[in-house]
Amino acid sequence: MVPVAFAILVFIVGYFAEETRARKVVDWLATLGMFCTLAIAIKILYKVVFGGFVLQFTYPIATLSMLGTGLKVDALSAFMAVIFSSIGFAASLYSVRYMEHDTGLTQYYVLLLLLVASLNGVAYAADLFTLFVFYEMMGISSYSLVAFRKHQWEPVEAAMKYLFMAAIGSTAVLLAMSMLYGLTGTLNFEGIANALKNAEAPTGYLYLVIALLIGGFGVKAAIVPMHSWLIDAHPAAPTSISAMLSGVVIKGGVYALVRTLFMFFPVTVYHWDWMLAVIGVVTMTVANIIALVQEDIKRLLAYSSIYNIGLIMLGVSIGHVSVLGLTGAMFHVLNHAIMKALAFLCAGCFLHVVGTRMLSDLKGVARRMPITGTCFGISLLALMGVPPLNGFWSKFWIILAVFLLPDPVYGGILGMLALINVLLATGYYAKVLRIVWMDPESEKVKEAKEAPPEMLIALIILTLAILVIGVYPQPFFEISEKAAESVIGVLG
């Protein structure tokens, strides 16, 4: 129901803007829309987790309902939707001032709202058809948002690259979908799961489907080697959009992957766990090694997102043996969304005030902008995994779950590789912290002043979230666990 309510809001906003040309109205209305979405998403999550309530929506048109059911909400989808909506809210709040010098803001907010709407749609979808439609909608709105500043060459190039690569991914997903439809005659998640459960021994055909799904959804999720769009798209997009991309859009890919793999292909039969674990470790390592020498702050954060995706993949890969691993991964999806969104938004403040993304020009900027600097520091420490901040807990649960695997050699090697990556990442986060806080001020930052209050509100909300989750992780851990169990539960 949320996306529906959403779409209406989007239209209202768009309409309003065209009629009145009162710019601030659009901004605040969009933010209000985001807030309502967030409130509804939280309510749904609450009902699903604590009330055992399942929301279901079937297409009223007969031809469509042949394809699938429509929407269905379980704990995982509700959990994801809350993450998507909350980061959307923060980004929208932040954009009010951040985007004030840009034109075409109506389109911007409509696209942003559409992006969040489609992300929520992906989360709530109950069949592959609905999922795919929303997935593409999410893609289209994010390509356009990356290219939003279309008079510059960099965003346009990045968006083109993103478009091409994501198109290949979508093709793969579409192929996999049609193969599944051909096999089972339905697109409904549960229908496919049941049909495949009754199927005989796994055939090569199904393995092909798995590979296509991992590769296809992997493009949005930015696993190596499908990641190269991300490191161009993130720096080129407006910062609020980088926060959205890094915080939640790539998680859309992770969600789709988790949903389809766990529901359709029991690991005990199909053994994709090894493959996902290798992908996870390769993704982490490649991203970290390249991140060590980046000079562009947003590009560095983009690589760090890839690293975190690797970590999440590692957690997902062991989800079938140990719910703890998947719980950690889901918890990390939440935490990483908050930390990375905050890091990007703070970097955006620096960019907004100083006008450069190069680390060499941002020396000492945090001293000039102490509030932004503190928030940025906390986000980087959380990304580093310093307790008691939220990033520590999710990393800890993932890595602990890996070590707890029954086979100590497998678990031990994977866990140690993950920990070495944690150490590598410490290196570049610490370097960034040193540059923005400790290095002598560069020429460009001499004049810098603190960011405007509207931007700071978004930063402070996210910072408080990091601290609260860090000091008392229990409720968030529990919800992540419920989310993880809901997707595993389908198997049993």
Add this chain to the structure above:
Amino acid sequence: MLPYAPWLCWLIPLGFAVLIPLADKIHPRVRDGLAILGSFLAMVFAASMIPDVFAGKVTIWPDGKVVGEIPYGQSVSWINATVYVNGNETRITLGAGVLVDPLSVFMANIVGIIGFLIMVYSLGYMAGEPDMRRYWFWMSTFIGSMILLVMADNLIQMFVGWELVGLCSWQLIAFWFKATTPSPVPDFKTEGEYNAHCGMKAWIMTRAGDICLLIAIAAIGWAQLKAGQPLTFKFMDLQESTGWLRVLADVGLLVPISVLMFGGPVGKSAQFPLHEWLPEAMAGPTTVSALIHAATMVKAGVYLVARMVQVFYLAGESAGMLVALKPLFITVAWIGCFTAFLAATQAMVSMELKKVLAYSTISQIGYMMLGLGAGALLLIPAHGYVAGTFHLMSHAVFKALLFLCAGSVLHATETKYMYEMGGLKEDMPITYWTMVIGAASLAAVPGLAGFFSKELILEILWKEGQLALFTLATVTAALTAFYSFRMIGLTFHGPKSEYIKKREEEGKHVHEAPPVMWVPLVILAVASIVLGWLGPYYEAFATSGRFWVAHELGSEVTLEKYAHYLTEVFATPTAALSLLMLVIGIVPAYYIYIKRKIDPAELVSKNVVLRALYTFLYNRWYINPFYYKVFLNGTQAFSQRFRKLQTGILNVNVILMLIGFVAFIAYLVFYLL
């Protein structure tokens, strides 16, 4: 104890730390007062637990209600979950708790008392510095997190404190990152950049050790699951259950895992091979070096070893597997002993006053590790534990004293190089005499605290015939005596250096420190004199509680016991040998550096062997350059080359992507076949 003392002693400084930026808005004096008050309250609450440990039972003041015995734990629910792990429903209980036992109360008091003294000293030492808000914030956070670390009743909560103190250490080492004076090493432009680099080096090197610690923690979790126990990381549970130990031993991982557990302390306490960060940590203000890098944070590693040796030993004892644990204890003892020697040799040639002290800290911590490891190795863990932690205490006192003395010298001369000092004896009498006491205690002059505690450690080695360890430890004692008095001689004796003379011509006379600085010096100096004589009382304190009762040490101090203690320290062959080593060390130092009869530069330049040795030691056995070359430059060069793969050309990206697809399919098809 005072009500809720085990909680409040760390919650108060942490809470006050958050308030400090706000207090700064009111008035700088309020801010300073708040910081001092926070550390004072921490000290009071920590100290209120001492009588409980002596009594063996916990009494809540003021109504005198007895709530439990030592070890006494309190815990609240923090993370509780029932999760499917490896297909079984597993209960994960992670409480936030405190454990009141001799070790934790001992450590909390060292942090509390020395922390308070150093906070007071900071009032004088850091007076007029800008950025005091930042200083007080990190100092208070440090005191709070360090007490959190030692009071925690489980490994995870301890790890939270463990990382926080590391963070404080990073920030405080790099405290003077704004300094614009030329850098002491050529790689950086300003001293500020150098300081920031030193802080980062400390953070990353200690984190490398933390990674090992995490692996060990996770592996213990694995073993608990395998043994069918619920997942818990409480020290008490680990100590009392043996299942996890047996499982680890069965798969042959007991020794690797326990040694990895020791990796965390190796990083934190700057032991070989992760010792290279501590000399650089001296870039921070002297108060920081004294509190964090001498008296407390670097002892966190010793604390954890003491704690875990106890856990491993007691669990191993009830499982009947002490023999299997021997390699662990041997490793601990040897790493400690080798580090003691390694660092002592480097201290002999160091040019900076504070670096001498840093090397000597590394070296002395080596002794503590040696005591803990050797004690457990020889199946007398209680003796090793008492000796190791007693040395920890005496070292905390005399090293804090030495650092604070160094601080007042640095304050007066504004240089850190010893060859730019000299002849300060008359100008700074209080500092001089207190520093001599500190140095003599470090060199283990009989009657001072350092002598007693070091004797106890050597005694253990001697008794059980660990000749190799004993020899190395005794030789190190001679080196220690040499560099201690070299330091005193270079700083206070001989003629005044050109630098000092020039300053005096400019009208900047060397002056004695203000009372707020010298009063803590005198207190610490008195403590370094009397502490050693209180040995049996410390033994009674340290062995209170039910765990040590079976280990032949009672908790009453009798005259007979006291006499036994004194004979053990003074009237044994080891005492005679130590005395000999002391003389061997002091005599050359006296002639070269105090009387200045022989010119050391001439001595070194004439003799080829000495020159080679000097270069070797001065370059820190080439370990530091090696680390830079391999880990820092090596990784960066590799990354630079590796990033070229990321061309940014769409064609290449798509081709790589397609290769990815092919690889995924190939893998799965391969699996099918």
